[in-house]
Amino acid sequence: MSILITGVAGFIGCNLAKRLTNEGHIVVGVDNLSRGALQNLSVVENEANFHFIETDCADMPSFLAEMSTFHQKFPFTEVWHLAANSDIPAGVSDATVDLKDTFMTTFNVLEVMKTLGIKVLAFASSSAVYGDHGDQSISEVSGPLLPLSNYGAMKLASEAAISAAAESFLTKTFIYRFPNVIGVPATHGVLLDFVNKLKANPNLLNVLGNGTQQKAYLHVDDLIEGMLQIQRHATEKVAVYNLGAEDEGISVRSIAEAVVARVSPRANIVYGVENRGWVGDVPKFQYCLDKLRKLGWTPELDSTAAIKRAIADIVEQEITKK
């Protein structure tokens, strides 16, 4: 197999590249290195079957030219489209950020696939497409889909464009609605934020929001295993799957306490007053994972175990190694 991964230098992209090269596939990774980093690719850079191309999927002419050249040598059999904005508040203040990095990347990936005749697409969507459903457990058929952030909006826009492309020229499509995913290399997110705040000031951890926001977390190793299981077993032409842990999640307060206990036990934790951290943040969120379970797979780690392992990973990355 010859596989294209977009956003390969990001947190999930580099873990996926490692897994797919280990399985023996030819893997071509592209990234514009705006949020991803070359150092994340150290895990695959010495693999003979891994190739990195620096290009911006949002820049259609150069993206298409680069892909056409490679496609002539090793015709791509599938695409994993992970490239997207990862700074959600930045996208809320300026809608053009997610327009370009989260949506136009998808639009262009589809145009490239149509032009080159590539028929299989796996897409990193997000729980953010659902918006705020309160205490309701969210399944793949839940609606209405009213995202709160431009990030969620442009992930939903991407799903929609993929769905239309599936009707027209794709043969198989996987839409993975990611939960909060944690692990290393950590590039953003609550754990990295907390660890770095404590590095800067070991006596104080300021938390955005009142700490009651509760979400489920999935470790990146489980995420990748889950996606590959879905790809093996799902039968729909457009296979939409929630991916996540089965538990009720863990509160920001519990996460803050766990990071403080590990990094700087003497620190005071100071909370905000709102029940959300920023515009577009969903205060509580729980997935229904019946559809995933029916494929015969569940994650190895629940939210609490995933947080615990990821804190250890990130402390190693941010403190021990530096």
Place this chain on the structure above:
Amino acid sequence: MSILITGVAGFIGCNLAKRLTNEGHIVVGVDNLSRGALQNLSVVENEANFHFIETDCADMPSFLAEMSTFHQKFPFTEVWHLAANSDIPAGVSDATVDLKDTFMTTFNVLEVMKTLGIKVLAFASSSAVYGDHGDQSISEVSGPLLPLSNYGAMKLASEAAISAAAESFLTKTFIYRFPNVIGVPATHGVLLDFVNKLKANPNLLNVLGNGTQQKAYLHVDDLIEGMLQIQRHATEKVAVYNLGAEDEGISVRSIAEAVVARVSPRANIVYGVENRGWVGDVPKFQYCLDKLRKLGWTPELDSTAAIKRAIADIVEQEITKK
């Protein structure tokens, strides 16, 4: 009230402009006249409170400049965003058509509203956001949303962007999921297509698809009355409503027979073999309208009555007048 209507020179836009000017509002209509036509505005062109500006919502700098100028004189209180591609097959063969005309128009309308501080938006969405749900009756909470055409995809993308904007800077938003809407001035659609085919050849009506596709139709007068009723009574911040007739719809075969009976009774009707007319066409579609009914309003005409009145309207437009 000072109201902006985009796509004002289209079929629904000009009918809406007439209604809102009649109610005494200042109405500014914009259109790029690519699919709309100035002659559609004959019904409002002599109204002192109606103003037409030729501009393309997809061209941000000139659209914003025109709107800013007018906004300084008569600050807009709300926007009705109707501008979109109306040629669905064209958008299926070339995805950039709906990207520009159906999605970027919405994106830019939101940017203009944010810049000028306009807080209320009514949006013409579509039943096409749902995709194919088979025999299932479709309510506003139905999912998954897997549109089959780029038109449907970019309407869903628009809804998503509006939803995120509602969280960030809009105070009130109406998302109207239109059914098939009929009436005059007819610019596209099955009735106009059939009437014009029979004008060209009174002996033969070629029908795309096998004629079993069955859909509900709403007359444009009912559509506009329904939207205004929702605007008066809906309480949600983001009010998503299916708009349509309550019946099971009418088959393409019945429509073909009705048009033939009215226009050229001697014509033979020849059907295709597929159960859909084109890629992106949904063979069968039925709305659940419980949410609309709870507001205390139902359309005056069912699908059959709406088709009958619209055929008479279109024959008048295409044959009697010419």
